[in-house]
Amino acid sequence: MSISRREFTIGSAGLVGTSTLGLTRPALAQSEPIKVGWLAALTGPSSAPGVGFNRGVIYAAEAINAAGGVKGRKIEIITRDTQGDPTKAVNATQEMISQAKVHAIWGPTNSGESLAVTPIMARAKMPNIHPCVVDSLIDEKKFPNAFRLAPSNTQWDDAVRNYCLKILKLKKIAVIGDTTGYGVSAVNASVAGFKKDGAEVVYQANIDATQPDMTPDMLRAKTSGAEVVVVWSVSTGMEARMMNVRAAMGWDVAFVGHPSLSSGEIGNLVEKPANWEKVYAVGYRSCSYGADGKLAARNAELVERLKGKVNLSDTLLWWVTCGIDAVEMVAKAVEATGSSSSEAIIGHWNGLAKYNGYFGDYSFNPNQHNGYPTADVVMSAASSAKDGAFLLAPGYSG
Amino acid sequence: MSNASRALTEPLPSSPVRPAAWTTLLPFVILFGLAALLPLTGNDYWGLIATRAAIYWMLVSGLSLIVGFAGQLAIGYVALLTLGAYTTSVLAAGNVLPPLPTFMALGVASAAGAVFGVIVGLPALRLRTFYFAMTTLGFATIVTQVALAWQGVTGGGIGITGPEMPAPFNTAWGFFYLCLGIAALCTWGTSNIARSRVGRSLVAIRDAEVAAEASGISKARLLVVVFMFAGALAAMAGGLFASLQTYITPDAFTFELSLLFFIAVLIGGRGSILGPLIGTLVLTILPEIAAPLAAWSTFLYAFLLLVIVLAMPGGIAALLDFESRKPLAFGRAVKPNPHVLGELLCGERGTSSLVLRDVILSFGGVRAIDGVDLEVRPGQVHGLIGPNGSGKTTTLNVVSGYYAPENGDVTLGASLEPAAPATRAGRGIARTFQTPRIVGEASVLDNVMIGGAIDGRATFMESLLSLRRHRDDEARMEADALLALRAVGLEALAHVRADRLQHSELRFIEIARTLVLRPAFLLLDEPAAGLSSVEIDQLGRLIVEIGRQGTGVLLVEHHADLIFSICDYVTVLNLGRVLAAGTPAEIRVHKEVVSAYLGG
């Protein structure tokens, strides 16, 4: 954690795949590949993020290897498709630890799996980075090996609440989720947050995502006097139905909530494109177009570089960039410490301050493994996707 | 087993012998022995998979009694795993009560599983198969929904930490040995059940329910016990599953997991213990080997299921049953040994007659029997003849309690409870059926032993733990059954699967099954149908000897020669009424009988 090392890291960040790593000579005759376990939900329901992350992972690994690897060591990605099933994730994690003997694990990508495998990785002191949102996944005492590369639920919640209360300046809130585990817990957390901030939660519901007609619930929300509807669900079908009902009712209210509100699937499911307007989903400043319609320079350059290699049209830029960041973080840790031991990698990550990733500027220290800057969690206009990135929702400056 | 052979007076001239104990035991010893050596590899991953397989097997071993033995298609059994996992975790975490020690929490979860197992199973007593399958699926959904909604206790969607094991089970290998040990106990216990009258009765309920009832087996009582047992095992497996997972959320309990359990039983083979054990191992390990096929795993499960149902309904157990592929002797003839009957049927018989008085029963307005009076005396061979549709079989069905008469009553000393077939065996009434009701997949010996089910004194727990009374029961029943098989001349085939036998032999198996009950009255429904004339002669001699031992026989038969040569008394039915009754000599010359039935 010396200062010089940190400076070196920052200096070399972002140059992966271009020159720096290629120029460093293999210091030691250690030629064993750096094995990164990748617990991905690549098939089955809720596999869209996994597929997006995977594109970034593959791109980053190929780029690093094409440039000669890390001190002569190749990056080897060991992928296991967990299908989002915690049981499969537990098996795959143990396999990576005991059989494949990976040096670090990236993933899993959804919380149900992550909750089950985090204690297992902690027992093996396996360096782990994941993008899962459930708050309890990060516990620096119990799981000193686990780092979060994305916002936590609370940070999402904060962003949504902040947008409703501070930017839209609305006070009467309806909170609606689906009946899955995630939907139920997210609604409860969100309601508690709003109440704490003095907002009035006038309507709260968990709706079965397969319910064919959302009219009764939406009517109730409307008659309760809600000024904004906060949506916590991963079910695009349910979200699209809600948007259609909102249009049919002629109710001029904003939907604010879960990133899946901006999923491309919704575009197919809404009856009219207009129904998807005035919907704001959680997004990220790094992957949003500013007022000038441009991405930040660094990511604009990345998107240029990805053209023709990585398809961005049917996925989200943040998934891809997060996948790239994950692989690079492992590579940089090995490069900086010269070792692929758990202690070295975890120690290196614990010293990161404003690490300049594509997805965000992460900062970690031994007492804080939630590395994503809250200020970078923003709301974006759900229907504005282009190359997997979105326009900022109205009200944000720049 | 050794007791049984000692109980026999002379060695049996049996060709296919019962497989020796060690050959049955060997596969289990190998599997568990290899598993116990696993820690030597030091590979925690294989340890995890093996622990998982052991936990799944605890559940499957119980489920196999329900699905494999009793034939109740409980598809949604993951419900009980979920219940056990949450109960154990919640109690160990102290969300509702002060935290309990893990093992105590496991115990409470098992008790809860036993109760819930009965609730999930209850519809099986009243509903048809498909309905039951649907309701178990419904339960699986409901349990997950409740886990989601009851956030204060279960953690809702966020889930809850699994219970932590106390030392020495808090290490990966310590926990593995714990699970392996419990799995071995489950194997031993369920094998004991499988080879007890409970196991045989369950199979009888599955494949020959009517015969099971006639043998005095109460489906409801039996199923409730088994549902309790399987529920407790499944819930315990759930608690250990939660510990293995370290953290549980409702989405860990997928339908796919339920399917895995269910299919493991069917791949393994119904009515086997080793088969489902192998099935569980295969289905747990297969996805690990075939990781690239993850997306297709459910499809593969389904495909396997279809292939098994269509191509090898016997599953792995049938593949491993080398004994049943050896050809049987050709041109076998049944040679009963009536002289053995004295040894078997010795003992007291009551002096009461079986009496029907003015019995009336109609189906859809047609009177099938219309005021029948009949008396069968102890030791009497009583023929019941008449043209088709004259009400012979219906009369038997009234006597054996399948139908409640609209009028009149049936008495044997005291009156017999109407419409309660399972009570008849207890009253000393046994019967055979027009189409033999045999469990094809069980051995001839097991089929015969079903007949003695009500003689068993051991409780379910005693059988489970193979205690003294259970072993005595088994020895006695086996000795009886072998004796009965010798009496009907089938002892050489005792260890052959019943479905490999000829039709005529099945008829004699049915008779042997009734004999182990030492019945006071025996009802035979066309026992000579399909038999050769030589075999009919043999049958006649057997029936006469049965009568001579004091058992009253009510014989429904079309073969007039047989009736007239062996019966002491004959009743002739026509259009549901008694047309004539008397000695064979009287009937032979009875005018109306001759014109109506004997055809001149």
Add this chain to the structure above:
Amino acid sequence: MLASILASGVAVGAIYALIGIAYNTMFSTSRVMSFTAGQLGMLGGVLGSLFVLRLGLPPIVGFVAMLACCALIGVITEFVAVRPVLKSLDQHLYVLSTLALALMIQQVTAIKWSTEPQPFPRLFELGSGTLDEKFWVPVAACLLTIIGLELLYRKTLVGRAFLAIAEDNFAARALGLPERNLRIASYALAGAIGGLAGFAGGQLLLAFFANGPLLNFYGFVPVALGGLGNNRGAVIGGLALGIFQQAANFLVGGIFSSVAVFCIFIIVLLLAPQGLFGSHVARRV
């Protein structure tokens, strides 16, 4: 509010009723309850969306093509999962074979189609609010099916042969009715009815692979309540279920409504195993 609950309740009820009729149609000639009934409904939606939206066929052509495909699936069910196990009906192997086939259909759809719900086309562009076509199309489809079946059973020879077989399989065979062909025909018919249910309800349920198990269960409830083989019972049961479910959704929320539906279902079944409108106890000996 009440109007919209009623509209959606009656609409989903009509879909459930149609699935129930598909169950009954298969049962009548084969004495088999098939797990594929719900998957047929799912396929109706998916194939409708595939033909009309993805391949751009005119709705009527897409509809006919969908019916043909679902009828074919019905026939395949008969060949693969029903006929081979009919010999041993009392062993209930059909529960397993049809379950296996249903799962295979669902998995192939998940992998080849999508695991996300996909849009279903507007058909008539008629109506809005509670009279929107997505609400009345399923009801109309259900009505037409009932009338069609009545005409078929009463007026045509084939229909009467169906009834004869449903009444008494052995007697019908003894009369020389082509039992096997009639069975295949009834499976094709059931396939078309199931597909129609999914197509008519496509705008409500979307083209979603996971609709299968859902329809399977909710389509079975009216059969169980109305009595096996009783189409009128299925329609009454279906509508009652739809309205009850939507009302429960509204009153007690999404989580508890499925619990409520299930509890009612279990209680009614345990009290009246033959269903509310059913009768018929099989002779056992």
